[in-house]
Amino acid sequence: MTPSVPPRPRPGGRSWLRVTGSVGPLGIAIAVLWLSVIVLLPLAALTFHAFGDGWSSFWSAVSAPAALTALRVTVFVSVVVALINVVMGTLVAWVLVRDDFPGKGIVNGLIDLPFALPTIVASIVLLSLYGPDSPIGVHLYATQPALVVALAFVTLPFVVRSVQPVLIEADREVEQAAVSLGADSWTTFRRIILPTLAPAILSGGGLAFARAIGEYGSVVLIGGDIPRHTQVASQYIQQQIEVDRPANAAAVSVILLVISFATLLVLRLFAGRSARKERMSR
Known part of the structure; x- marks a missing residue:
């Protein structure tokens, strides 16, 4: 007996309506x-x-000098924060995976603290530490470095938690083989480890950038909210709401939405391309 073969859907049929899966x-x-x-x-x-x-009102709202400056400060600081966290987040993930030291479990748990801590609390803590009455003598209040510190605090987990699983699953035998063949530490990292970590690093950095673009709570106190200097886009949006200009606030919000969506789309495309390359290499 020959096994029965299900009939093929007729051309023009509704096979595209069929739903498969568990739900x-x-x-x-x-x-x-x-x-x-x-x-x-x-x-x-x-x-x-x-x-x-209309389009003209939208363009007038987003092209206003104060709006452009707030967007410029936001994007600049977010890029700086993403680059810093790409380096430091990868280093922290490396230490947590490859090194053993007392209190490692506590440090690993502290990485997720920015996820659970209300961002306004982070701003209060940073203001107490780096404000005008800084106990350590570091005064960053109402400066762009203060924005960098605040945003770096809330976005660090994105890079660490993206890189950490890849490091755990990395094949260390390949690294040992490279070392046995005479490769130094830098060459091993650049030729063997970095290509493996690159997708995770890019993903974590992109998520950190997208998160920093719309951040408000952690910068509201330590940043000072000085127009055209430390005022970020989220603070500008709040200002427009307070002066009864909701259309202007919505227009700048749309720009932030477009920037974040474009960032996530690029990350998605890159992740899909990396997955296809990995399948082909197998």
Whole structure:
């Protein structure tokens, strides 16, 4: 007896409507509905409000000198923070994976503290430490370095937690083979370890950048909110709300949304490309 073969769908049929998986159509419908209510509808409302008075009003709002300066400061500081955390986050992940020392478990737990700690509390702590009455003599209040410190604090876990699992799963036999063949530590890291970590480092850095773009709580006190100097885009948005200009606030919010979405899209495309290369190499 020959096994029966299921008939192929006819051309023009509705095979594209078939749903496969474990949750079924009802589960997919619930997930899409929840995503729409929580994410898509608010974003659509924000975009509609930003363009409610037409393109010219939107452009006037985002091209105002104060808005451009706030966006420029935000992007600049976020890039600096992402680059710093790419280096320091990778180093912290390396130490947590490759080294053993007393209190390692406590340090590993502290990495997630910025996720749980309210960001306004972080701003109060940083103001107490680096403000006008700094007990260590470091005065960063109302400066851009203060913004860097605050944003570095809240975004560090993104890089550490992205790199750490890859380091744990890395094949150390390849590193040992390179060393046995005469490669020094730097060559081993550059030729063997770094290519393996690169996707995770890029992903963590991109997430840190996207997080820093919209941060408010950690910079609200230590940054000083000085227009055209330390005022970030989120503070500018709040200022526009307070002076009863919600359309301007919505317009700048849309710009932040576009920057964050573009960053996440690039990360997604890069991750997919890396996954395809890895499958092909196998």
